[in-house]
Amino acid sequence: MTAPAYVDKARVTADLRFRQLHSRADWVDREFPELIDTDKNASLLQMLGIDLDAMAPGDAAASRS
Numbered sequence: 001m002t003a004p005a006y007v008d009k010a011r012v013t014a015d016l017r018f019r020q021l022h023s024r025a026d027w028v029d030r031e032f033p034e035l036i037d038t039d040k041n042a043s044l045l046q047m048l049g050i051d052l053d054a055m056a057p058g059d060a061a062a063s064r065s
Helices: 009-018 022-031 042-047
Strands: 006-008 035-037
Touching (some): 006 009, 009 035
């Protein structure tokens, strides 16, 4: 089994705000922890248009340790 991967919620909300999607950014900010599990929330991140591959290497954490 592979180690879970996480993305920083601040990076997701910043990306949404950059694209003028403020209501969605506010919702993500309210509903998710500081680190978002990319496997559990893959469909949601895709629906929001979050491209995890395009993020800088430091934006996604390999584990929560």
